[in-house]
Amino acid sequence: MSATTSTSTSATVQKWKPPKLVLGNPSFHDVTDQISGIVERRDTPIWWWVALGISVSMAGAFFIQMAWLFWTGVGIWGNNVPVGWGWPIVNFVFWVGIGHAGTLISAVLFLLRQKWRTSINRFAEAMTIFAVICAGIFPGIHVGRIWVAYWMFPIPNQMAMWPNFRSALMWDVFAVGTYFTASLLFWYTGLVPDWATLRDRAKGWPKKIYGFLALGWRSGNSQWKHYEAAYLLLAGIATPLVLSVHSVVSTDFATSMVFGWHTTIFPPYFVAGAIFSGFGMVMTLGILARLVYPPVKNYITVKTLELMAKVIMLTGMMVGYAYSMEMFIAWYSGNGYEQFVFLNRAFGPYAWAYWIMVSCNVIIPQLFWFKKLRTSIPVLFVASIFVNIGMWFERFVIVLTLHRDFLPSSWDMFKPTAFDIGFLVGSFGLFFTLFLLFLRFVPMVAMAEVKGVMPEADPHHESYHHATEKEA
Amino acid sequence: MKFDSTTYTFTDKGNAGKIGLIVGMIGLAVSLVGLFVDAGQFYFSWLVAFAFWISIGLGGLFMTMVHHLTSAVWSVAVRRIGEAVMNALPWMTLLAIPLLFGLDKLFIWTDTDHVAADAILSMKVGYLNVPFFIVRTVIYFAVWALLAFLLKRNSLAQDKEWTEERARKFVVISGPGMIAFALTATFFCFDWIMSLQPLWYSTIYGLWFFAGGITTVMAFYAIVVLRLRSNNVLSETITVEHQHDIGKLLFAFLVFWGYMHLSQYLLIWYANLPEETAFYKDRWGAGWTTMSWILMIGGFVMPFILLMGRSAKRSDASLMTFAVWMFVVHWVDLYWNIMPVFHTETVVLSWMDLTTLVGMGGIFVWLFWMKFTNHPAVPITDPKLDASIKMVN
Numbered sequence: 042m043s044a045t046t047s048t049s050t051s052a053t054v055q056k057w058k059p060p061k062l063v064l065g066n067p068s069f070h071d072v073t074d075q076i077s078g079i080v081e082r083r084d085t086p087i088w089w090w091v092a093l094g095i096s097v098s099m100a101g102a103f104f105i106q107m108a109w110l111f112w113t114g115v116g117i118w119g120n121n122v123p124v125g126w127g128w129p130i131v132n133f134v135f136w137v138g139i140g141h142a143g144t145l146i147s148a149v150l151f152l153l154r155q156k157w158r159t160s161i162n163r164f165a166e167a168m169t170i171f172a173v174i175c176a177g178i179f180p181g182i183h184v185g186r187i188w189v190a191y192w193m194f195p196i197p198n199q200m201a202m203w204p205n206f207r208s209a210l211m212w213d214v215f216a217v218g219t220y221f222t223a224s225l226l227f228w229y230t231g232l233v234p235d236w237a238t239l240r241d242r243a244k245g246w247p248k249k250i251y252g253f254l255a256l257g258w259r260s261g262n263s264q265w266k267h268y269e270a271a272y273l274l275l276a277g278i279a280t281p282l283v284l285s286v287h288s289v290v291s292t293d294f295a296t297s298m299v300f301g302w303h304t305t306i307f308p309p310y311f312v313a314g315a316i317f318s319g320f321g322m323v324m325t326l327g328i329l330a331r332l333v334y335p336p337v338k339n340y341i342t343v344k345t346l347e348l349m350a351k352v353i354m355l356t357g358m359m360v361g362y363a364y365s366m367e368m369f370i371a372w373y374s375g376n377g378y379e380q381f382v383f384l385n386r387a388f389g390p391y392a393w394a395y396w397i398m399v400s401c402n403v404i405i406p407q408l409f410w411f412k413k414l415r416t417s418i419p420v421l422f423v424a425s426i427f428v429n430i431g432m433w434f435e436r437f438v439i440v441l442t443l444h445r446d447f448l449p450s451s452w453d454m455f456k457p458t459a460f461d462i463g464f465l466v467g468s469f470g471l472f473f474t475l476f477l478l479f480l481r482f483v484p485m486v487a488m489a490e491v492k493g494v495m496p497e498a499d500p501h502h503e504s505y506h507h508a509t510e511k512e513a
Numbered sequence: 514m515k516f517d518s519t520t521y522t523f524t525d526k527g528n529a530g531k532i533g534l535i536v537g538m539i540g541l542a543v544s545l546v547g548l549f550v551d552a553g554q555f556y557f558s559w560l561v562a563f564a565f566w567i568s569i570g571l572g573g574l575f576m577t578m579v580h581h582l583t584s585a586v587w588s589v590a591v592r593r594i595g596e597a598v599m600n601a602l603p604w605m606t607l608l609a610i611p612l613l614f615g616l617d618k619l620f621i622w623t624d625t626d627h628v629a630a631d632a633i634l635s636m637k638v639g640y641l642n643v644p645f646f647i648v649r650t651v652i653y654f655a656v657w658a659l660l661a662f663l664l665k666r667n668s669l670a671q672d673k674e675w676t677e678e679r680a681r682k683f684v685v686i687s688g689p690g691m692i693a694f695a696l697t698a699t700f701f702c703f704d705w706i707m708s709l710q711p712l713w714y715s716t717i718y719g720l721w722f723f724a725g726g727i728t729t730v731m732a733f734y735a736i737v738v739l740r741l742r743s744n745n746v747l748s749e750t751i752t753v754e755h756q757h758d759i760g761k762l763l764f765a766f767l768v769f770w771g772y773m774h775l776s777q778y779l780l781i782w783y784a785n786l787p788e789e790t791a792f793y794k795d796r797w798g799a800g801w802t803t804m805s806w807i808l809m810i811g812g813f814v815m816p817f818i819l820l821m822g823r824s825a826k827r828s829d830a831s832l833m834t835f836a837v838w839m840f841v842v843h844w845v846d847l848y849w850n851i852m853p854v855f856h857t858e859t860v861v862l863s864w865m866d867l868t869t870l871v872g873m874g875g876i877f878v879w880l881f882w883m884k885f886t887n888h889p890a891v892p893i894t895d896p897k898l899d900a901s902i903k904m905v906n
Contacts, residue, residue, distance in 0.1 A: 057896035059586075152761075154587075284772060296783040303784050306716035308776040362695060366716045373640065373703075374714045375633035376788075410688070 062157055062494050065339040069492050075336040076488050077239055085481065088333060093477045099470020106463050107178075111187045117460045124443045124455040129183045130293075131436040132465055136176035136472075137217065137290055138432060140224070141283055141312070142319020143169025147227060148279035151272075156494040157348055160340035163487040164330065164479070165323045166228040171475040172322075173221045175468045180213065209292040216289035220282050227275045233258050234268070234489035284308075287315040294439060301382035301442040304370065310363035314432060317356035317402065321428030324349050326476065328422045330485060340486045343416050350415035353428060357406030360435075364399065378447070385445055386438055390454060394438050401431020516746040521889040526882070527744070533878030540872020545611075547865040554863050556615035557855040562869035563608055564706060564847050565729075566877050568722060570605050571698050572730025573598025574657060575723075577664055578687035578694065587758050589901035590751050593668075593890055594737050598730060600665050601880035603658035608873055609650065616643060622711045634711055641708055649704060653697040660690045668892065675894035698723050706847075709854045713792045717777050724770035725843050731763035732839035737885075739833050747890055753827055754904050760826025763839065767820070771813040795853045800860030804849050812842040844870065 067075065110117055120127040143165040150158040181190050193214050195204055204211045237258035240251035258264060291311035294302035327341045327349075371383040386395045405427045409415040445452045479485070496502050514527030547555040576595040580588045588595075617623045622641040628634045634641070663686045671679045699719030707718050715721075738756055742748045781789045796805055816835060825831045848866070891898060 057586075057900050059900070281768075288772075288776065292780070292783075295780050298784050298786065303780065303786075304716045305718075305777045305780050306720070307780065309717065309720060309773070358692065362699075363716075366699070366719065370714050370716045373637065374788075375636045375712075 059156075060344065061496075062160070062342070062344075063339055063491060064342050067339060069495070069497065072488055072492055072495075073238055073242075075339070076484050076486050076491075077242055078336070079334055079480070080239060080482060080484055081242065086333070089477060089481060093474065096470050096473035096477060099467055100474045101470075102463060103467025103471055106460055106467060107182055110182060110460070115183065115185045117458060118464075119455055119457045119461050121453070121455075123446045123451050123453055124441065126440050126443065127455060128437075128457060128461040128465060129179045131433065131440050132468055133176050133179035133183075134290055134293075134436045135318070135433050136172045136179070136468065138287060138311075138315035138318045138436075139172040139322045139429075140169040140176070140220070140319060141287060141315035142321075142323050143167070143172075144220075144224060144227075144279050144283045145316050145319070146323070147231070148276040149283055151276045152280060157345050159490040159494050160342075160345055160486055161323060161327060161349075162490070163228075163231065163483075164326060164485045165319075166224060166231070167479045167483070167485075168322060168326060168476065169224050169319075170221070170228060171472050171479070172319075173217065173224065174475065175472050177217060177221070178468070178471075179464075180210070209289065209296045212289045213293060216286045220286045223275070223279050223282055227272075227279050230268070230271055230275055231487055231490065232483070234260065235484045235487060238488055239484065283316070284312050287311040299442060299446075300376070300378040301367075301386070302439065304367055306363050306366050310360065313356045313359035313363065314402075314435060317353060317360055318429060318432035320349055320353045320356065321425045321432065324353065324421060324425035325429065328418060328425070330480070331418075334480075334485075337486065340491060343418070346418070346421055347412075347415050350409045350421060350424075353425075354406045354409040354415075357402055357428070361399075361403035364403065381445075382442055386442070389445065391438065391441050391444070394434050394441065398431055398434040398438050401427040402435060405431070514744050514746065516744075516890075518747075518749065521747075521750070521891050521893055523746075523886040523890065526886045530879045530882035530886070533875045533880075533882060535875070537872050537875025537877075537879055540868045540875055542872075544865055544868040544872050547863075547868070551863070551865075552615065553618050553855060554865055555869075556612060556618045557852060558863060558865035558869045559608075559611060559615075560619060560705070561844070561847050561851050561866065562873045563612065564722075564851065565844055565870060566605055566608075566873045567602070567701075568726030568843070568847075569730050569733055569877070570598055570602030571657070571694070571723070572726040572733070574602060574660060575691075575694060575727060576730060576734075578660075578690050581683035581687040582691065586897050586900050587755065587904045589895050589897045590747075590891055590904075591734060591738065591755055591759070592892055592895075593885060593888070594734055595730075596665060596668055597881050597885035598733065599661045600884040601877055603654070603661055604880050605873070605877060606654040606657065608876070609654070613647065616646070620646075620708060620711070622708060631712075637711065641711055646704060649700065653701045656693050656697045660686065660693065664690075669888060671892060671894055672889060673894075675896060695723075698726075706850060709851060710792065710795075712788060715777055715781070715789070715792075717773055721770070721773040721777065724766060724773045725846050728763060728766040728770050729839055729843040731759055731766055732836035732843075734759045735763060735832050735836040739829050739836075742829070750891055750902050752902070752904075754906050755901075756829075756832060757823070757826050757906050760820070760832050760835075763835070764816075764820050764826070767813070767816055767839070771817070774808075774813070795857065796849060799858055801849075801853060804845065804860055808842070808845055808849055811838075812846060816842075 063072070065071075118127055118129065120129070143162075146158050146165045147162040147169075151162075180193070181187070184190050184193070192202070193204065193211075195206075195211075204214075232254075233256055236251050236255035237260065240248055240255050243251055288308035288311065291307040295304060295307035297303055324346065327346065331338050331341055368383055371379045374380075386392070405424050408420065408424060414420045441455055444455055492498060514523065514529070515525035516522075517524050544555065544559065547558070573595045576588075577592065577599050579585070580592055580595065612619070620641075622628055622634060622637070623643055628638060628641075639645075664683065667679055667682050667686065699722075702719050702722035706722065707714065735756065738751050738759065741751065778793065781793060795801070816838065819825055820835050825835070852860075895901075
């Protein structure tokens with residue numbers, strides 16, 4: 042085509058500016074003040090005490106129920122033949138999944154140079170750690186005999202008893218253990234400069250505590266050099282964990298010979314679902330944080346939430362793709378058992394759960410095609426709750442595949458007991474207790490990182506702070 | 514080849530396209546001789562080569578849409594490479610025509626007696642039958658052609674003048690386009706590759722095909738960028754920073770591809786169900802064992818270790834070596850997936866494997882080069898172009 046000769050040249054190219062990530066035009070000092078202020082204020086807000094009171098009560102009930110569980114045994118749950126795995130495994134997978142968004146935001150989006158992640162990565166990663174703690178409790182208490190819970194670990198012992206290294210449950214121990222360790226290190230590494238900021242602003246005994254936590258950080262040039270290298274390396278190490286942990290969790294089901302569980306798409310399907318649910322939770326928590334700490338709105342902006350909504354829509358459709366592939370291949374396989382499982386899921390006694398799952402995970406995220414909806418805070422909040430409900434139900438649907446097994450005479454419905462519900466509610470109590478403590482005592486936005494993506498951080502920047510006021 | 518770096522247009526397109534066309538015509542002509550030598554071998558070789566180049570074309574379509582959906586900045590400078598690959602795709606799909614005459618040689622489910630004798634295959638007749646198969650294939654190709662056409666038209670319109678609506682239109686096309694892409698690419702793979710062994714099935718198979726195509730298209734990007742630079746074309750526009758990013762994506766998708774293979778193998782090995790393990794049993798024994806090892810060690814382990822470092826991606830010689838190697842790996846991957854259906858005992862390499870691959874490759878290079886050089890080599894009016902050129906890792 043000869044049209045090219047008449048086209049405009051590079052001289053007419055409009056100037057493109059990177060989008061502004063921080064609103065309200067704060068200076069570096071304002072950033073420090075706004076974020077540190079949340080931690081430093083002496084008058085703890087009333088809502089915080091109320092929320093903590095509720096959460097701690099729920100968490101307390103969690104531990105009391107656990108004591109009862111250890112005293113009486115796993116019979117207090119609804120787990121029975123044929124559904125030998127009930128809500129505890131559902132809760133385990135649910136919580137591990139929640140954690141994945143934190144790692145994706147902190148590691149994968151860092152490697153992809155997605156700078157909008159800086160405002161949410163601190164609390165998303167905190168969420169990861171707390172979610173993994175909640176998750177880790179369930180396999181621990183599910184063993185039935187808590188006093189031999191250490192058998193899960195390959196510890197040399199005089200009985201020469203070893204866990205089965207070919208068991209997916211053994212892989213879980215390694216995967217979740219590695220995940221927790223790497224996430225904690227990554228989170229803490231990012232926190233060091235912020236602890237030092239708090240230390241430098243504090244007086245008296247808090248200064249000692251923050252000073253201890255800051256590990257002698259002096260913001261020196263060589264310290265930053267090492268910090269950046271360490272951060273990049275940890276991001277590189279954490280990235281495969283985003284894929285591996287939930288892949289291993291998926292093998293808990295997929296390595297079995299249960300139809301509806303054993304299908305090759307399970308690992309990537311579980312990973313997509315995990316990121317989906319995690320982003321739902323980050324969205325819920327982010328919107329709540331904006332509500333209770335208005336200055337945070339400058340950092341977790343509507344744009345940030347919009348981008349998260351897009352990730353939710355994408356991963357929701359990936360999950361939808363996996364549902365469709367399972368359905369299609371179940372038919373295509375020509376395997377009657379496989380076909381039965383999927384028909385039973387969609388039209389059997391638990392069809393309501395299946396359609397809750399499909400509605401929440403595939404249909405609701407379609408709202409985000411519209412900019413108006415994905416920038417509306419109430420819509421985002423409600424949708425994020427649905428995402429969490431949907432993903433809990435996804436695991437419920439998968440586990441409840443067991444209710445109609447190969448032997449029709451053993452078919453039975455699963456009846457959750459009050460303890461099943463109590464453990465789920467209790468785990469939320471523990472999660473929110475930890476999260477509230479985090480909000481109160483740890484800078485919830487990574488101050489040093491946010492400053493790094495502000496225009497002033499650019500060496501070519503000339504007093505952007507003042508110039509933009511005229512522009513605006 | 515001569516290039517005007519103020520307008521980003523080629524004043525002399527050089528010989529790359531011509532050489533591609535000549536090699537392509539000769540390669541395909543020689544391949545057609547094979548039809549009379551060994552028709553079965555011809556169709557299978559043709560299918561491997563066809564799947565190989567189609568997967569790369571699909572990679573170009575995918576990368577173009579991802580670029581728009583993510584509002585990426587870094588890839589503005591290399592956007593036209595992906596677009597040219599995408600524009601070659603609809604023409605490449607025409608190479609499926611010879612295969613339509615050999616469906617009975619390729620797919621056992623076309624044999625009605627065989628199907629009637631097999632209870633499970635009889636159940637699949639509603640899906641695995643020739644008319645529906647052809648209709649589906651036409652739909653896949655039409656969807657790809659439509660997406661490529663819409664994106665290309667908007668891209669060229671944008672060259673005349675950049676407007677907000679045109680920038681938005683890319684996103685409006687790419688959003689639903691990505692859904693259409695995911696489904697068509699998956700079912701293309703199910704139809705043309707998975708149904709070669711119609712009793713075997715794997716839900717991850719579509720993702721495996723997709724992953725291999727993306728890995729290889731990144732290798733193609735790398736080769737194009739390095740070849741352009743060695744001819745001193747766009748060397749100030751597509752910098753070593755872009756090269757590094759292409760290398761990173763190559764590495765990332767390589768790992769993703771390995772992860773697909775592992776997920777499939779591990780789960781099938783573990784459950785040990787005969788209808789699933791048959792796939793791996795066919796690919797283990799005699800020469801196929803060697804090929805499996807080449808795929809594992811050469812396809813994943815070796816490049817994973819060697820390509821991880823920064824300098825491996827920033828050095829021209831090293832990235833070029835890996836890019837070419839990934840082409841070899843992708844071919845081995847497809848050969849390993851398709852050919853055991855025909856050569857059930859051991860690997861039998863045929864001259865037709867080479868001529869079909871090189872022949873279609875020549876046509877692909879010719880199409881690509883024609884599409885790439887007909888228009889400015891970068892989207893000249895894109896406001897992000899300047900930021901993309903100055904991008905640093």
